[in-house]
Amino acid sequence: MILETKGLKYSYHDGTQALKGIDVKIEKGKKIAFVGKNGSGKSTLFMLLNGTLKPKEGTVYFHGKPMEYDSKSLREIRKSVGIVFQNSDDQIFAPTVYQDVGFGPTNLGHSKEEVEKLVEKTLEYIGITEFRNKPPHHLSGGQKKRVAIAGVCSMEPDVMILDEPLANLDPVGADEILDLLNELNQNNTTMIISTHDVELAYSWADYVYFMNEGNIIGEGAPEDVFKDMELLKKSNLRQPRTLEIYNELERRNLATRNRFPTSVPELVHSLKPPELMWIEVSPDVKEGDVVNLGILHGEYAINSPYEAVNAKVLHIHPEGHAIAEMTRHGIKSGGIFIYDMDKYDAGPFKRILAEEDIDSIGAMGKKSKSLAEKHLLDLQITSGVIDKSILMALCGKRSMILTSGGMIEHAVKRIDEYAENSGIAIQLSLVNSEREELGI
Numbered sequence: 001m002i003l004e005t006k007g008l009k010y011s012y013h014d015g016t017q018a019l020k021g022i023d024v025k026i027e028k029g030k031k032i033a034f035v036g037k038n039g040s041g042k043s044t045l046f047m048l049l050n051g052t053l054k055p056k057e058g059t060v061y062f063h064g065k066p067m068e069y070d071s072k073s074l075r076e077i078r079k080s081v082g083i084v085f086q087n088s089d090d091q092i093f094a095p096t097v098y099q100d101v102g103f104g105p106t107n108l109g110h111s112k113e114e115v116e117k118l119v120e121k122t123l124e125y126i127g128i129t130e131f132r133n134k135p136p137h138h139l140s141g142g143q144k145k146r147v148a149i150a151g152v153c154s155m156e157p158d159v160m161i162l163d164e165p166l167a168n169l170d171p172v173g174a175d176e177i178l179d180l181l182n183e184l185n186q187n188n189t190t191m192i193i194s195t196h197d198v199e200l201a202y203s204w205a206d207y208v209y210f211m212n213e214g215n216i217i218g219e220g221a222p223e224d225v226f227k228d229m230e231l232l233k234k235s236n237l238r239q240p241r242t243l244e245i246y247n248e249l250e251r252r253n254l255a256t257r258n259r260f261p262t263s264v265p266e267l268v269h270s271l272k273p274p275e276l277m278w279i280e281v282s283p284d285v286k287e288g289d290v291v292n293l294g295i296l297h298g299e300y301a302i303n304s305p306y307e308a309v310n311a312k313v314l315h316i317h318p319e320g321h322a323i324a325e326m327t328r329h330g331i332k333s334g335g336i337f338i339y340d341m342d343k344y345d346a347g348p349f350k351r352i353l354a355e356e357d358i359d360s361i362g363a364m365g366k367k368s369k370s371l372a373e374k375h376l377l378d379l380q381i382t383s384g385v386i387d388k389s390i391l392m393a394l395c396g397k398r399s400m401i402l403t404s405g406g407m408i409e410h411a412v413k414r415i416d417e418y419a420e421n422s423g424i425a426i427q428l429s430l431v432n433s434e435r436e437e438l439g440i
């Protein structure tokens with residue numbers, strides 16, 4: 001456990017009891033989401049997790065040791081556990097972006113050269129090099145959010161806590177920040193967020209805590225907790241759309257039971273494959289006709305109020321029984337190519353595009369996007385790249401994912417996992433890197 005709390009209580013000076021006994025366990029390398037109504041205590045808990053606030057009762061453990069509050073211990077904790085506040089203006093105050101990102105490492109006592117190195121690396125990694133000399137208050141909300149994240153990243157923390165990281169961002173900006181969070185997590189940073197966005201908590205987190213009035217009222221894997229309507233109601237939340245759609249499909253016997261999808265490709269995979277079935281047909285039905293079937297008590301039936309599928313009658317037996325085929329499209333899988341942008345080479349790259357008949361190119365991570373832009377590559381996909389490439393492969397298309405560093409491993413794992421779980425052979429090729437060198 002990298003962070004743990006036991007019986008944590010906190011009251012503000014005016015007597016508000018913000019936390020009433022919180023027990024959480026944060027495992028290293030995981031993605032954790034805290035959800036709950038306004039005022040339920042999420043921000044207060046976050047400030048206790050990095051020692052900004054001191055508990056009135058209970059203990060915070062970091063790497064199994066009780067947190068101490070002398071200035072040396074606090075400096076260590078803040079170096080390891082970074083917080084990005086909901087409102088970037090609370091965090092960014094230096095005259096330029098460069099100075100702001102350098103503030104943390106300077107404070108930690110790094111030498112001037114080390115600070116410069118860390119700042120340069122972080123600016124490039126987060127994709128804000130172009131703003132380096134700008135005053136932060138001249139940036140847009142999304143740009144400020146990146147600067148705030150960079151300010152924490154430059155301290156290379158083990159844990160990053162982000163209060164509402166996607167609030168007020170446009171959808172593509174939000175997807176970009178999400179890509180960044182995944183990339184940081186892929187590089188072994190434990191990520192903790194708070195959010196009111198059920199889609200985000202459901203699809204992104206490994207583990208979710210529900211808070212209400214200073215207490216934890218539910219916790220678990222997203223597919224378990226987001227089924228619990230009572231818990232959602234108490235938290236002023238609704239079910240994620242993916243889960244809602246899945247439930248409706250399942251009620252109509254169109255989806256496999258107990259396979260709770262957290263992404264669109266998983267939702268597609270939960271659909272039942274085309275099947276043949278015996279149905280009863282009236283005398284006026286001929287071979288080749290399409291019959292509307294519904295579901296009644298979990299079975300296909302002709303006279304059901306719920307429409308489910310169209311069934312094409314293939315063969316009619318004399319007694320009025322017929323074999324019918326569900327008319328849903330079959331799956332012909334295409335391919336996904338992964339290209340390491342750190343080793344970009346224009347000639348061979350263009351050749352591969354032509355030879356392999358690539359339908360679309362997507363880039364993952366800010367660095368790959370900047371490189372693609374620099375080399376004038378036309379990108380069709382810039383957010384949700386892995387899921388969209390899988391969906392394209394399911395329609396028989398071929399796509400290329402441009403990425404680098406730990407994101408290659410992340411993409412390969414996700415695609416392998418999908419292929420294994422779905423049994424659909426998606427052809428995955430690493431163009432200019434090797435599985436062995438990536439350790440996968």
Ligand SMILES: Nc1ncnc2c1ncn2[C@@H]1O[C@H](COP(=O)(O)OP(=O)(O)OP(=O)(O)O)[C@@H](O)[C@H]1O
Binds near residue numbers: 012018037038040045
């Ligand atoms: N400085 C403060 N002084 C007094 N009360 C405070 C202070 N900061 C927060 N509170 C109170 O503590 C409780 C918990 O607030 P907190 O900000 O932790 O909730 P939250 O879950 O982060 O809310 P939101 O979802 O709105 O960001 C609330 O009742 C709030 O009014």
